[in-house]
Amino acid sequence: MDWLVKVTIQLKESILDPQGQAVKSGLEALGYKNIADLQVGKYIELTVSDEDKEQEVSTQVEEMCQRLLANPVIEDYNYEIEELA
């Protein structure tokens, strides 16, 4: 069974986000003055193949986030797992 995993990674709230500030300023310069807050993060979409149980996929994704995908010291991550046909 194959699984589609969508991981979002963002800087923790206490960490400065200069890229987010730059994008927010860019939007303001274009006339969008109603943006209260903006954060830029990473989005990783991956397919895990040949696993039987969602629980196993979840354990593996958690591990991959901790070890490589995110930097848990400064970043928070979330993921969703969907079964593929």
Next chain:
Amino acid sequence: MDWLVKVTIQLKESILDPQGQAVKSGLEALGYKNIADLQVGKYIELTVSDEDKEQEVSTQVEEMCQRLLANPVIEDYNYEIEELA
């Protein structure tokens, strides 16, 4: 009324994604051999304030993606809009 907008931006399928390839290789080197496909994109979370209708927020976000957040020539984007309390 305030709205939380979550934008995901990914390279179009026909565009080479060397960063995704590198992350996939990194995961394989750590022993995760069951990753069939991996793409790295951007995730932008923003708050739009003082808009009354979800439709107006949606129109604005679509415009912001086209003009600044994404590069529509090589990237696809998706967004979700949630009402904030």
